[in-house]
Amino acid sequence: MNLMKFIKLTPLEQVEKARRETYISLKKHEKRIIEKMNKVKKDIKKNLIINFSPSEFAFGFEGCKKCYYDKKINKLELKSFFPPIFNTFDRIQKRFFHGKSSKEVDKNLEEGTIVADYERIIRTKVLYDKKDRPFTMTGKIDAYIKHKDSFSVIDFKTTNINPNKINTYETQLQSYAFMLENSDEKSLKLSPIKGLGILCFEPNNITNKNSDLVKMDWDTKWYPIDVIVDHKKIIDYVTIIQDFLFENENPQSSNNCNICNFFNEKK
Secondary structure (H helix, E strand, O other): OOHHHHHOOOHHHHHHHHHHHHHHHHHHHHHHHHHHHHHHHHHHHHOOOEEEOHHHHHHOOOOOHHHHHHHHOOOOOOOOOOOHHHHHHHHHHHHHHOOOEHHHOOOOOOOOEEEOOOOOOEEEOOEEOOOOOEEEEEEOOOEEEEOOOOEEEEEEEOOOOOHHHHHHHHHHHHHHHHHHHOEOOOOOOOOOEEEEEEEEEEEEEEEEEEOOEEEEEEEEEEEEEOOOOOOHHHHHHHHHHHHHHHHOOOOOOOOOOHHHHHHHHHO
């Protein structure tokens, strides 16, 4: 600011001039801060090792990209309520099938013993996508079958899945195989995995009521999924996800996302 020119101004003009100069200075400073923060954010992203979970592939990335970005990069997540009754169903299903023959699941399965008591989280070693960016994967499986020379992975679901939409879960199941064959030294390792499938349970009818005890019939359906042996599809998929996460700064909200619509209405 030129001092001589400033002195010649009226007091009101001086106030206005000072206000404008202060505003311009602050905006320049704000711009420098934003640029610096963006640079720091890019540096953090560059060194970030993202952890994925097989269960998030079915409805996470394939759902709202904005919410997925916030979860993986900004560590912001609105967790939905998961009814405890499903955990009870899960425990009952595991308890029933543990130690039984694979034929209890489906008569066409290769003979083997079902293992449904492994409760620990499985973690992979550090892996790399097609662009040599590191990532890891963690998750839990419901059960697996120990065959003579191989293994199969079973995913229990208490729902009636539309057969035409079974491919929605394919990436999740392929990821289980990928995770188990690339687990770290402290986790369960199963290899080779030759079978994958979803065992669905759907309540059908109450057959008996005696005092406080109710007996119920359940329909079950086994959906086998072909194993992709070289896991190329999973590596390709993770590469697509990491492209999205690393190359975007603030993805747009989805019009079909109830969470995004809720927050947009509150703005």
